[in-house]
Amino acid sequence: MNLIDVANATNNQIINTNGNMDQFTYRFQAGPQVEIRGNSGKKYLVEFHDKDTNELVFSDAIQCNFFTKCYLEYYKNWRIVIKDLTTNDIVQDFDFKPLSNTVIVFESSALGDTIAWVPIVEEFRKKHNVEVYCSTFHNQLFQEAFPNIHWINRGAAIPETRCVYRVGWFGKGEPNFKNPNDCRTIPLQQVATDILGITAGEYRSKVARDKRAPLYNHPNYVVISTSSTAQAKYWNLTNGWQELVNWLVAKGYTVVNVGREPNYLNNVVDMCNVKPIMDLVNILQYSKFFIGLGSGLSWMAWGLGKKSIMISGFSQEWCEFQEDNYRVINKNVCHGCFNDPAHFFDKGNWWWCPRHEKTPQHFICTKAISVKMVTDKVLEIENDLNKI
Numbered sequence: 342m343n344l345i346d347v348a349n350a351t352n353n354q355i356i357n358t359n360g361n362m363d364q365f366t367y368r369f370q371a372g373p374q375v376e377i378r379g380n381s382g383k384k385y386l387v388e389f390h391d392k393d394t395n396e397l398v399f400s401d402a403i404q405c406n407f408f409t410k411c412y413l414e415y416y417k418n419w420r421i422v423i424k425d426l427t428t429n430d431i432v433q434d435f436d437f438k439p440l441s442n443t444v445i446v447f448e449s450s451a452l453g454d455t456i457a458w459v460p461i462v463e464e465f466r467k468k469h470n471v472e473v474y475c476s477t478f479h480n481q482l483f484q485e486a487f488p489n490i491h492w493i494n495r496g497a498a499i500p501e502t503r504c505v506y507r508v509g510w511f512g513k514g515e516p517n518f519k520n521p522n523d524c525r526t527i528p529l530q531q532v533a534t535d536i537l538g539i540t541a542g543e544y545r546s547k548v549a550r551d552k553r554a555p556l557y558n559h560p561n562y563v564v565i566s567t568s569s570t571a572q573a574k575y576w577n578l579t580n581g582w583q584e585l586v587n588w589l590v591a592k593g594y595t596v597v598n599v600g601r602e603p604n605y606l607n608n609v610v611d612m613c614n615v616k617p618i619m620d621l622v623n624i625l626q627y628s629k630f631f632i633g634l635g636s637g638l639s640w641m642a643w644g645l646g647k648k649s650i651m652i653s654g655f656s657q658e659w660c661e662f663q664e665d666n667y668r669v670i671n672k673n674v675c676h677g678c679f680n681d682p683a684h685f686f687d688k689g690n691w692w693w694c695p696r697h698e699k700t701p702q703h704f705i706c707t708k709a710i711s712v713k714m715v716t717d718k719v720l721e722i723e724n725d726l727n728k729i
Contacts (some may be wrong), residue, residue: 347391363405365433369504373419373437376408390420403425409596414519416538441472441501445541449477453636456644459483459542461533474499486547508536513685525680528659538724543663548644551623562595564625568602572691575632576652577704582606584712629723635661650718654706655679667718669710676706
């Protein structure tokens, strides 16, 4: 990305008494930065203030032809004050705001993370009324759903880039220079609102709808997905999925199974490993509703406006989206380890269960979710759909 001056002509230069000119350049790339160029030989004190709290967050003394930056990489309402170290006079007092050609880069390739965070980018765009470029691993899902955002491929250079923000779950989740809060203790969408300075809350995401006719043309089908990225996210009740499928079929539904793992169920339409991704969008968008896990496909169904049953004890119920989420969780047993700051999710351990691994209580959070708990949610969805 190119680094350029972002202050306007009246704010990015001063003329010193000795006739020399020093130029002040402001950027936001991995934190607010100030560069001073010139030949005056002066030294300056650069202060980074949080304008909302009046806190002096960081300061540094530099001379001409050097730069300094604040270590915090997430959004704050920055006020930058530059003082002449010799006279202590304020020579610049600048409110740094995101300007046009702001770039927001998603550092997570996870489908759920991406769908959760995209509407926060739109809120950022509207709040600051700037041109925003966004780079994700799944741009095609959002280009029509969010037409006012410029979607760019990863690594693409944008001319005249003013600001770059990086959104992701950095470190082990604890507060750090990139995440102001422990990511394990907040809803997934708040990871993005924290970094981009947007008021925390639920923002309904959108996924671009497929314009083709239904790939599976049946008037009464539901979509299920039985797999995810860790066994802790699975519904670990023996024969739970098969019993649920049998119940749905007996009620007159056709059940379409999607996901990355091969199908192992009877009485389902096998559409596992469907590619490309817009085929999956097509299958979901024409379904009656979705039943899945705490995974990216649940977020995709939500982005398509579908009511979803999420079978999950891995995370706390506040972690994922709330609207149209008919969550199935058993709070009478151990649950929510993913959001426990005492534990850090180990992606390399497929059998990760930090409290009960290798004991009879291993994965008890979903083993204790009965088929009836899920079918009750189906009946609830049916009742709500009949009201529409």
